[in-house]
Amino acid sequence: MTETRSETRGTSVIVNVLDVLRCFTVQNPVVGVTDIAEQVGLHKSSVSRILATLEQEHVVERDEETRKYRLGVGLIAIAGPLLANLDVRQVAYPILGDLREATGETAVLNIWDGSESVSVEQLPSTHLVKHTSVMGSRYRSGLSATVQVFLANEDPQRCAQLLANSEIDLQGMATEEYLARLEFVRERGYAVNYGETSKEEVGVAAGILDHRGELVACAMTAAPFYRIGADELEQICSSTRTAARRISTRLGYQQEA
Known part of the structure; x- marks a missing residue:
């Protein structure tokens, strides 16, 4: 039972990360924590933690002036084989x-x-x-x-x-x-x-x-x-x-x- 709950929680984290990434679109390439939290239905602190991890991996990058985020070049490395x-x-x-x-x-x-x-x-x-x-x-x-x-x-x-x-x-x-x-x-x-x-x-x-x-x-x-x-x-x-x-x-x- 413990293993099942752990697997479910892990899957939920992955889904949350994907939901956050889907907030970045051609129409809205730069998005803030508050906007993302509203779109995905997560607390701002949860969104901030996800973005901090993604930023470490260069999947997103933060604009120093607006403090908002955009997709980073690290995502290209992940999608490279498909592209x-x-x-x-x-x-x-x-x-x-x-x-x-x-x-x-x-x-x-x-x-x-x-x-x-x-x-x-x-x-x-x-x-x-x-x-x-x-x-x-x-x-x-x-x-x-x-x-x-x-x-x-x-x-x-x-x-x-x-x-x-x-x-x-x-x-x-x-x-x-x-x-x-x-x-x-x-x-x-x-x-x-x-x-x-x-x-x-x-x-x-x-x-x-x-x-x-x-x-x-x-x-x-x-x-x-x-x-x-x-x-x-x-x-x-x-x-x-x-x-x-x-x-x-x-x-x-x-x-x-």
Whole structure:
């Protein structure tokens, strides 16, 4: 009987800890002891003890100014094995749907195979005239939006090798000029192909990062050139970047403050 009561008590403690952790949400990432106590139905002293233990393990961290708590990087270590096995295509799919709805254009997911950008998911525009490609299409043009993003985040030596061996088609652009362009892409976090690979196409791509902060894919919006003016391009850039950030967050990436 004593063993049973002890087991029940232990289970209750675990449930309380999980209830406390569930109080931290995307909408409310920073929460105080009082708010947590009200949500989970525990005394504030009990919540404080749980948070103190979690803070020691870096699962939560306390903001020194507000004295409230947020989730800590220790949680990433715990969730790492799960996050590492998440299928980026599965995670990205509903967000690509939101991207298509926001822009009205085709939303695409691309991955990098070491020398080419490969499309692995595509949600076509609902417009009668749209820009689409065959699933699994490969791109090696240096002016392709996704290739720009991947190369901007590639190991510098590997990038130099790809350019030196002409594995990436620069379409007449000088290597020095192209490397400067990649630096610009790296700084702003997205790339634009405004009719450069094809006079009929506009592409905007933004990188997707996993829980390790490593680039694993690109979200891209593709559209017919004639439909995209300056205002439309700005909106597509914003929406594509937002979609990439959302997918990154779902994969466990923590945005810098």
